[in-house]
Amino acid sequence: xxxxxxxxxxxxxxxxxxxAIGGILVNIIAGFVLxxxxxxxxxxxxxxxxxxxxxxxxxxxxxxxxxxFIFPSLLLSVIGADLQFxxxxxxxxxxxxxxxxxxxxxxxxxxxxxxxxxxxxNLQHRN
Numbered sequence: 195x196x197x198x199x200x201x202x203x204x205x206x207x208x209x210x211x212x213x214a215i216g217g218i219l220v221n222i223i224a225g226f227v228l229x230x231x232x233x234x235x236x237x238x239x240x241x242x243x244x245x246x247x248x249x250x251x252x253x254x255x256x257x258x259x260x261x262x263f264i265f266p267s268l269l270l271s272v273i274g275a276d277l278q279f280x281x282x283x284x285x286x287x288x289x290x291x292x293x294x295x296x297x298x299x300x301x302x303x304x305x306x307x308x309x310x311x312x313x314x315x316n317l318q319h320r321n
Contacts, residue, residue: 195264198256209260213268220276233281240281243274 195201195209228236247270254263 198254199260209264210268212265213272216269216272217276220273221280224276224280228280228284233285236277236281240274240277243270243277247271247274 195206196203201209224236247267250263250267250270
């Protein structure tokens with residue numbers, strides 16, 4: 195923004211403020227919606243949001259309006275990041291909370307394997 199739109203550092207900070215506020219709001223909304231909506235749908239919405247954000251910035255020309263390109267791009271990037279981050283966290287945590295899921299078997303196998311490897315190394319050093 196400083197090079198293309200010739201903004202000062204303070205103006206850039208003010209113009210990026212909607213991204214921080216949007217991030218807080220999207221996380222709150224995602225918290226209420228995450229367990230009611232399919233994760234694939236949320237991941238798709240996040241991916242399309244990323245795509246829209248990048249396309250807006252790619253199509254922007256020098257002297258373009260902040261409100262027409264940068265502002266929606268900032269909001270779309272936040273929507274994409276927050277939705278995908280929340281879905282990824284739920285996908286990683288859910289098998290640990292509900293151990294009857296098939297993914298939990300992998301989590302149960304890894305800790306004994308990690309603890310056996312150092313013991314094997316210690317035995318090699320003794321020989």
